[in-house]
Amino acid sequence: MPGPLAAAVLACLVALGAAACGTGGYSKGGDVARGRQLFTKNCASCHTLAAANASGVIGPNLDDAFAADRSQGFHASSIQQIVADQIRLPLQGIGTKAGKVTPTGTPVMPANIVRGRDVTDVAAFVAACAGNQNAPACRPTQGGKVTATDGKTIFQQAGCVNCHTLKDAGSTGTVGPNLDQKRPPKSLVVERVTNGRGAMPAFGTNGTLTPAQIQAVADYVASVAGK
Numbered sequence: 001m002p003g004p005l006a007a008a009v010l011a012c013l014v015a016l017g018a019a020a021c022g023t024g025g026y027s028k029g030g031d032v033a034r035g036r037q038l039f040t041k042n043c044a045s046c047h048t049l050a051a052a053n054a055s056g057v058i059g060p061n062l063d064d065a066f067a068a069d070r071s072q073g074f075h076a077s078s079i080q081q082i083v084a085d086q087i088r089l090p091l092q093g094i095g096t097k098a099g100k101v102t103p104t105g106t107p108v109m110p111a112n113i114v115r116g117r118d119v120t121d122v123a124a125f126v127a128a129c130a131g132n133q134n135a136p137a138c139r140p141t142q143g144g145k146v147t148a149t150d151g152k153t154i155f156q157q158a159g160c161v162n163c164h165t166l167k168d169a170g171s172t173g174t175v176g177p178n179l180d181q182k183r184p185p186k187s188l189v190v191e192r193v194t195n196g197r198g199a200m201p202a203f204g205t206n207g208t209l210t211p212a213q214i215q216a217v218a219d220y221v222a223s224v225a226g227k
Contacts, residue, residue: 027084030124038122045159051129051138067131080127151220168224183226189218
């Protein structure tokens, strides 16, 4: 049987026949290599996907979600459509002070975290590689590592913009705390980035950021939050 995420959207695809389930039409083609880069930048902080060296725990583990479906002959084109539709119109949640969450308290993915051609490329990458990391085009690389040394770029490359609001970085994420409102001191930023908390990954222990990069991003956040 398909996984729960795949099954729900597959039912929608079957019911609608020739019409795509989401609001953006069918997702066809796509550049898998470019999709990997976009996934690493925009999605890896929340999802696990071995082909992207991603181990996020906020959202579903995409390897687990699609591996069984792939082994049962679930077509890559259907997986691609599922992913594209979820990007365009994610599961809707209820409002809380911390942002949007599901009834069980799981943070809800923001809609249109990527747009246009980027949706197609990300969906193509996930469709090709989720639960399939041993395929030649899907073998994990080190290309997704954060290489920046300045705090603002680290904040952007590590995916912090997808979860947090910080005016200076141009981010409006609602999954994690609004940093402009919280105005955390550097010591707290270092501790949270290093060790994580709740749904936030432990960037210092999972190998995503070096101690120097953590210091740099903590300096940045502490100096610009709320300004």
